[in-house]
Amino acid sequence: LAAEGVLQGNIDAEESARISADNALQGQIDTNDDDILALQNGLAAEITQRGLGDALNQNAISTLNAQLGLLDGEMHDSIASLTATDEYLESLINQIPGSVYEVESIVEANDHFDAVGNTVYLEEQYNALSMTSGQLIAQSGNFTGTLDAQNADIDYLEAQNAQITNNLTSPEANIDDLWAGDADVNDSLSVGGNATIAGTLNVAGETTLGANVSVTGDVTVSGNVTASDATASTHLASFGQLTTAADSLQENIEDVQADVDQNELDSDAADNTLQSNIDANMSADTAQASADAAARALIQQDVDGNEADSDTADNTLQSNIDAEAATRATADSTETAQRIAADNTLQSNIDANTTADTTQASADAAARALIQSDVDTNEADSDIADGLLNDRADSLATAVAGNDTDIQNLQDELDATQTGAGLNADGTYTANAGNDYTASATSLTGADDMLDAGLEAEVDRATAREDSIIDVLYWNLDGDELTLDAGITDLEIGNVDIHARLIQADGLTSETVTTEIITADEATLEEINTDDLTAQVGHIADLTWNHARALGSSSTTVLDGSLDVDGTTDLDTTRITEHFSFDGWNYSDTTLTGDMQIAADRIESYVNNSFTVAFNDIVLAAPGNPGNDEDSSDDDSDGGGDIYLDAANKVYLSASGDGEDASLTLDSTGIDLDSWFTLISDSLRVGGNADFDATLNVDGNATVGGTLAVTGTASAANAVADSDLITKGQSDTRDDSLATAIAANDADIVTLHGRADSLATQMAANDTEILALQGTSDSLVGAVASNDTDIVTL
Structure with missing residues (x-):
């Protein structure tokens, strides 16, 4: 248990x-x-x-x-x-009228002329050049037949053996060509032709040029140079244009x-x-x-x-x-x-x-x-x-x-x-080196700008070429006759020789005409030089001329009758073989010595050999007659106190003193002034071209109404107004600033x-x-x- x-x-x-x-x-x-x-x-x-x-x-x-x-x-x-x-740029280029490839066909269809060497001929189907009105103006003319004109104004005429070596003074006593070293003008100076100044031209006041100016040397202006906006590639751009471009x-x-x-x-x-x-x-x-x-x-x-x-x-x-x-x-x-x-x-x-x-x-x-x-x-x-x-x-x-x-x-x-x-x-741009306009471009924008610049230049060239073509297309063709448009009164062909069998015109103006026969109701010849001038029949009812000269030191002029001179007679050397009348007295002696004062309304002098005045001082005074505005004399003076010197060949003045010697020679070729210093106290006006071989200094302002073309270097103060031209220093500063901005832009692009x-x-x-x-x-x-x-x- x-x-x-x-x-x-x-x-x-x-x-x-x-x-x-x-x-x-x-x-x-x-x-x-x-x-x-x-x-x-x-x-x-x-x-x-x-x-x-x-x-x-x-x-x-x-x-x-x-x-x-x-x-x-x-x-x-x-x-x-x-x-x-x-x-768009390519379309604009393609739309340019009268491109360089079309110019020859346009000219050939409308000019009616052919050129061989430096000579221009009418086309083969034309045999006459007709002008119902106006003038035919040419530098020179060569006529193998007859020159028939009602009025002929010829600067240089060669008939048979005629050769003109000097210019002939015009009837209005204007001087066509002027050569001068130094000129001292106390009042206004008016020059109708070219003016050549070998020294320095100093202008205390403003200088206004009404037409274009071409300077081969340097132009120094202490003030500002005012000009219109540039319209061609060779013009200087104004400050306003450059400012606008820089702003853009x-x-x-x-x-x-x-x-x-x-x-x-x-x-x-x-x-x-x-x-x-x-x-x-x-x-x-x-x-x-x-x-x-x-x-x-x-x-x-x-x-x-x-x-x-x-x-x-x-x-x-x-x-x-x-x-x-x-x-x-x-x-x-x-x-x-x-x-x-x-x-x-x-x-x-x-x-x-x-x-x-x-x-x-x-x-x-x-x-x-x-x-x-x-x-x-x-x-x-x-x-x-x-x-x-x-x-x-x-x-x-x-x-x-x-x-x-x-x-x-x-x-x-x-x-x-x-x-x-x-x-x-890497996104960068490399231009095609073979391109004409964009070879140096570094970006698409730069290439566009270069194309735009090339287009603008091409448009300017084509426009100028088109205008030049239009300017010469004023002809009308009727059968085999070529006429000018209505309203064209003059035909000027400078630096061109005209070869024609027959010319018929109401008026003809030319510097040089070479012809065998001239038939004219009225002819104005500014210069003529011929060994033999003979009328066809040998009788001249009336012979009238403004100026006549016997060439050569041994030449003489013999008049069987009397010589009546209504105006003034200028004699280089006058010998009195008989007598002269002076203040109502008769003198058998041909020599005047001692002091002399002449006060007379009119003096007549007949000198056989020469007239010499050798005093300490020579004073010519013409106080005029303020109370009488009308001409009270028989010469060309107006009574206003003028002094006239009229010489057939030349007027020569020389002086020497404490300074440098000075001389002034006036003849048909112009004025030759040789002086150490020339002072013009007032304004200087040149109606034609003015050439300055040395430096032109203008202390005041200079105004150019037309185009100012400078082939050398132009110096000026920095521009301050829109119309002023900028200096190279200002341009370099802008270029540097632009280069800096572009470099910064490139750096930003790299970033x-x-x-x-x-x-x-x-x-x-x-x-x-x-x-x-x-x-x-x-x-x-x-x-x-x-x-x-x-x-x-x-």
Whole structure:
């Protein structure tokens, strides 16, 4: 009984131990379930975090694509604008009327002339040049037939052996050509032709030039030079034009700078957004790594705890079994008889214990089945989570690959766009060295500017050429006769020789005419030189001339009758062989000595040889008659106090004193003034051209009404008004400022390219982060698989 009691106690203890072990195992299973739930929650949180990271990454990719789209759109717009500008410039060039290829056909269809060498002929089908009114003006003319004109005004006439060597003074006593060294004019000086000053011309007041000015040397102006705006490439631009051009260029630079600044802001914003996304991805990766480590630590802790609890239960069960065996051995050895007696009872108890063991085994199998079911459920949940993670990783890899493809497509499109626009791979522009206008261009904008400048020059040239063609197309063709348009009164052909069989004109003006016969109702010849002037019949009813001269020192003029002179007679050397009348007295002596004062209304002097005055001082005074404005004399004077010197050949004045010698020679060729210093106290007016061989100094202002052409160097003060010409210093300053602005612009463009490279680097880093995130996902899948192995092992 005692043994049975001990055995029953042992059985109860074993049962209690097994129940405790089952409860402990159930607790471990519950804990494992909690750990698996926590793992599932962690996986769900990981999926959420990865979804957030995917969303942030996709947002960054979308933002980057949008930024690239904006940049690509701006580049497309810029290239489209430049392309449209190029097409517009090309269309303008193609629309230029009268281009250089059309000029010859236009001229040939309308000029009715042919040129051989330096001679121009009428075309073969024309044999006459007719003008119903006006004048034919030519530098020289050569007529093989008869020259028939009602009025002929000829500067230079060569008839048979006639040769004109000097200019002939016009009837109005104007001087056509003037040569002077130094001229001292106390009042106004009017020059109808050219004025040549070999020395310096100093003008104290303003200088106004009514026509164009051509200067071969330097022009120094202490004030400002005022001129109209330049209209040709050789004209000096005004300060206003250069300021307008500089302002326009500055506006273009500011526009480009604004675009560069905006691009920098957009690039900075894209960089900041990308960096924020990268930081968010890094934070998500860090959090995910921490969560993974914590989950793995909890799982490992649960596995270790389960293994320890299982080892403890096994040890306890084995100890109980060993103790039971020892007790049974002791009982068997000490109570054999009792065991034999109690065999039946023991067998019953053993049978009952077997039944209990069977029940316990069933319970253990059921518990294990529940555990296995939980494990299977956890594995299924883990597989689902693994599938979601793999799907998310695959989707992320696909998005990254698509992003890479989009970026490569954008890069290919950008390369194609740059290639189509003529840009290099790095966005720079290299001009074609064989181009006429854009060989030195460094950008598409520069090429457009050069094309625009070339177009403007071509338009100016074509317009000038068209105007020059229009200016000479005033002819009308009627049968074989060529006439001028109505309203054309003069035909002037300078530096051209005319060869014709017959010319009939109401009026003819030419510097040189070479002809055999001149028939005219009235002819005005400014200069004529001939060995023999003979009338056809030999009788001249009336011969009237303004000036006549017998050439040669031995020439004489014999008049059988009397010589009546209504005006003034100027004689270089006069010899009086008989007598002269002076103040009502007659003198047989031909010499006048001593002091003389002549006060008379009229003096007549007849001198046979010469008239010499040699006094200390010679004073010629003409006070005039203020009370009588009418002409009271028989000469050409007006009674206003004028002094007239009229010489057939020349008037020569010379003087010497304390200073340099001075001389003044006046003849038909002009005025020759040789003086150390010439002072013009008032204004100097030149009606024709004025040539200055030396420096022209103007102390005051100089106003040019026409075009000022300077072939040398022009010096002036810095421009202050819009119409002033800027100096080279001002131009260099503007050029330096422009070069600085362009260099800054280039630096900004380089910076922008650097930004683009940095953006590409950030994109590459983003791809690296995505790859790292995919690796983290793979690592998490490996950890989950390891966890599943541990659970299976458990």
